[in-house]
Amino acid sequence: MAAEGLAARAAAVGLLGAVLGEGRLMAQVVADPQGPLAGLTPADRARAQRLTLAVLRHVEQADRVLNPHLRKSPPRLVRDALRLAVVEIAQGAPAHGAVNAAVEIVRRGKRTGAMAGLTNAVLRKVPEAPFAGLPPQRLPRWLRQPLVHSYGRDIVSAIEAVQAQTPPLDLTTRDGAEAPDGTRLPTGTLRLEEKGQVSALAGYEAGGWWVQDAAAALPARLLQPQAGERILDLCAAPGGKTLQLAAAGAHVTALDLSGPRMERLRENLARCGLRADVVVADALDWQPDAPFDAVLLDAPCSATGTIRRHPDLPFVKDGSDLPALVALQARLLDRALGFLKPGGRIVFATCSLLPEEGDGQLTAALARHPHLRVERPVLEGIDAAWWTPQGGVRLRPDLWADRGGMDGFFMARLGV
The missing domain is CATH 1.10.940.10 (NusB-like)
Incomplete structure (x- = not known):
C-alpha cells in the first residue's frame, strides 16, 4: 500500500x-x-x-x-x-x-x-455492497422531530436522502467571465459534478467566479442590488454575498465579527478584482457614518440547512444553542433596520431548516415593527411553491434532488 x-x-x-x-x-x-x-x-x-x-x-x-x-x-x-x-x-x-x-x-x-x-x-466479512437495502442516515432526534412536525415524514426522509450524497460544486459566475464546463441551474448558478481542485478550474485565477451554493446565492438576488447603491452586508464572511453585491456595481460595506474569516473575504475580493469596505466589528455596537439604501443580513443560525455540505454538524450540535441564536437574530434584524434610509429595504436570511429561525422570525419582526412590509419581487428560476404564505422564500435540501439538491435557507425581503 x-x-x-x-x-x-x-x-x-x-x-x-x-x-x-x-x-x-x-x-x-x-x-x-x-x-x-x-x-x-x-x-x-x-x-x-x-x-x-x-x-x-x-x-x-x-x-x-x-x-x-x-x-x-x-x-x-x-x-x-x-x-x-x-x-x-x-x-x-x-x-x-x-x-x-x-x-x-x-x-x-x-x-x-x-x-x-x-x-x-x-x-473480511463485509459484503461488496455493504449498504444495499439500508435507509439513509437519520437526522438526530432534536432536529428530526421538529422538521417532521413542520414538513412531514416524507419530506424529511427526502432531505436525509439528499444529505447522504456528496454535494456538487456550485459557482456564482460573473457575466462573460471564463468558467469551467457545468450545468446552468434555473437560478443562474453554475453546477459542477466533477470538481477536482477548485484553484485549478478554468477562470479561477482571473476571478470570474466564486464557490457558493445555489441556495446561498439567492438572498443577494432577492435584494436586487443596483449599481451605485450603498449596501451593507452584515455577517458578511466569508464573502460570497459581498462579491455578488460588488459585482452588481453597488458600493458595499462588508461587516463581520471574525477577523480571520474577513481575511478570506479580502482574498476573494482581490482575486475577483472587486471592491468593498471591509469592517471587523460587532454589528450590535457598530454605527455607520450614514444610512444605507439596502442591507443584507445573513444572520448567525443553527446552520441546519447546510448539513449536506457539513455532515459533522449533527454529531456536534444538540440544539441547546437555538434559543440564544433566535434571540440574537431578532436583535440583529432590529439593529439592521436602523441602518436603512427611509424607503430602504432589507433581506433577512438564515441557512436553517427550523421554522423559529425563518417564518417565526418574520412573524415576530412584523409584530415588532408594524410599518414593515414584505416585498415579493419577481425572481428568475424561483419556483412558486418556494414562496411561503407570508412572502418569504423557503428552500430545502430535497428541492432539485434530481439535480443534486441545495442547502436549506429561509429568506425574506422587507421594505421600510
Whole structure:
C-alpha cells in the first residue's frame, strides 16, 4: 500500500475521532496547526477531508454493518478505522486496500495494536455492497422531530436522502467571465459534478467566479442590488454575498465579527478584482457614518440547512444553542433596520431548516415593527411553491434532488 494513501486515511481517522469523540466542528479541527492534518501534502489533506465527510454521511449505516460482527464496542480509533473501511468499500474502493489500511492504522495505534487481527477479521466479512437495502442516515432526534412536525415524514426522509450524497460544486459566475464546463441551474448558478481542485478550474485565477451554493446565492438576488447603491452586508464572511453585491456595481460595506474569516473575504475580493469596505466589528455596537439604501443580513443560525455540505454538524450540535441564536437574530434584524434610509429595504436570511429561525422570525419582526412590509419581487428560476404564505422564500435540501439538491435557507425581503 502506498504510504501517501495510508497517511490520508490515518488523518481521516484522526478527524473522525475529533468530531465523533471530542465533539469538535470539522472546520476547527482542519484549521488546527497541530491537528490530524499537520504535515500532510495538499493532496493528502484534501483526500483525508473527503474521506472524513463520506464517513460522517454514513456512520449509521457503517455501524449497522459492523455491529453484528463485534461482541463489544471497540476503542474509538478501531471503530473509526472500521467505519472508514466500510464506507470506502461501499463507495467502490478496492476492498483489499481499504482493509489493509484499516489494519495498519489499528496496528500503529498506541493502545490498539493487539486489535489489528480483529480489524482484519471483521472487515473480511463485509459484503461488496455493504449498504444495499439500508435507509439513509437519520437526522438526530432534536432536529428530526421538529422538521417532521413542520414538513412531514416524507419530506424529511427526502432531505436525509439528499444529505447522504456528496454535494456538487456550485459557482456564482460573473457575466462573460471564463468558467469551467457545468450545468446552468434555473437560478443562474453554475453546477459542477466533477470538481477536482477548485484553484485549478478554468477562470479561477482571473476571478470570474466564486464557490457558493445555489441556495446561498439567492438572498443577494432577492435584494436586487443596483449599481451605485450603498449596501451593507452584515455577517458578511466569508464573502460570497459581498462579491455578488460588488459585482452588481453597488458600493458595499462588508461587516463581520471574525477577523480571520474577513481575511478570506479580502482574498476573494482581490482575486475577483472587486471592491468593498471591509469592517471587523460587532454589528450590535457598530454605527455607520450614514444610512444605507439596502442591507443584507445573513444572520448567525443553527446552520441546519447546510448539513449536506457539513455532515459533522449533527454529531456536534444538540440544539441547546437555538434559543440564544433566535434571540440574537431578532436583535440583529432590529439593529439592521436602523441602518436603512427611509424607503430602504432589507433581506433577512438564515441557512436553517427550523421554522423559529425563518417564518417565526418574520412573524415576530412584523409584530415588532408594524410599518414593515414584505416585498415579493419577481425572481428568475424561483419556483412558486418556494414562496411561503407570508412572502418569504423557503428552500430545502430535497428541492432539485434530481439535480443534486441545495442547502436549506429561509429568506425574506422587507421594505421600510
